[in-house]
Amino acid sequence: MSWWHWLWESEWHGILLGRWMVAVLLLVMGLGLAGLLASLLSRFFYLSLGKTQEDITRRELHRLMRPAWLFAILLAVLYSTLHVLEFFHLSTRWVDWIHRLFQALVLLALGLLGSRLLAVAETILASRYQQANEPYKLQLVHPLFTLGRILLFVLMGFLVLETTLKVNVGPFFTTLGLGGLAVALAAQETLQHFFGALAIFADKPFQLGETIRLENGTVGTIEKIGLRSTQIRTLDGLLLIIPNKRLADSPLENLTRTPRRRVLFRIGLLYNTPETTLQALKSELEESLGQLPFTIEKPLICLTNFQDSALELTVVTFVDPFYRAGNSSTPLSFLEIQDQIAERILRTVRRHQPQTDFAFPTRTLYIQKSSTGLDALSEVSRSGK
Secondary structure, X not given: OOHHHHHHHOEEOOEEHHHHHHHHHHHHHHHHHHHHHHHHHHHHHHHOOHHHHHHOOHHHHHHHHHHHHHHHHHHHHHHHHHHHOHHHHOOHHHHHHHHHHHHHHHHHHHHHHHHHHHHHHHHHHHHHHHHOOOHHHHXXXXXXXXXXXXXXXXXXXXXXXXXXXOOOOHHHHHHHHHHHHHHHHHOHHHHHHHHHHHHHHHHOOOOOOOEEEOOOOOEEEEEEEOOOEEEEEEOOOOEEEEEHHHHHHOXXXXXXXXXXXXXXXXXXXXXOOOHHHHHHHHHHHHHHXXXXXXXXXXXXXXXXXXXXXXXXXXXXXXXXXXXXXXXXXXXXXXXXXXXXXXXXXXXXXXOOOOOOOEOOOOOEEEEEEOOOOOEEEEEEOOOOO
């Protein structure tokens, strides 16, 4: 008998030394080559994606899938090692529990693999929607896939209870259905906000980064659209958090999607303004405002009303809300546009002093002596000096 045959047939703790050597070899090779096998699996998976490779890199795919590959490989190595060692000749009861434990670990490995596959799909869809400039779909990707991963692990948890611990989960599902009904009734308002979010995602009245005006006149930029509420940053820098149901049911204006915006000013002029001065003022305002770089149409200047103390002149200017001055990367704000228009109006009107000026409320008292000798006061409201 050769020494090799003698060494192979010898026993240690009731197990052949040959089996011990095979077990050690499996462990060493498994631990040493696990990373390489994971890389090869990721490479084969990446090659199988075909055209989808444009939406995810091989390194990113390997980063997402590596935990699942390593867990599955190490689980297989550990089970193979125990099987070679004949489970250390443990009793049937202990061997049964070990098998149950590995069944649970296999289900966990499947859950982890499914979770990683969902992460890969999430990355691919997010890349596509970002390239297509579809922020509505992009912001739905993460919460929906997160919900999918949670449901997957819950399902695996029920399978572990059913197969490993032999727990009957049927009554639990019945209780869960009754509890779900109670929760649905209690969370009715939250569900309304959730369906409001679905209505916003479906109708797309606004997108991330767009500026809207609410029903109460508040103007702000959309920062985040959640499943329950929407966050809006106002011009004052305040963060408004509005429930989706309220936002979906109320009228609003999407200022970003408006190709032009109207700037309206109503000014009052003195009643003693000569007609020639009024016509000259209107012509100068039309020319001056038309020279502004963000004006996209001929301004409209009209005498629209006779107020108690002033001639009302209405100035209407249509502007480009996305105008960028010079090399600026951001457009002028609406307040900056209003400011430039107001300055032009102010300078133009003051150039026509003293023939005209901005009017302000005045009263002139006329004292008249009546036939009975008593003084009577009559008030006549008009534009005064």
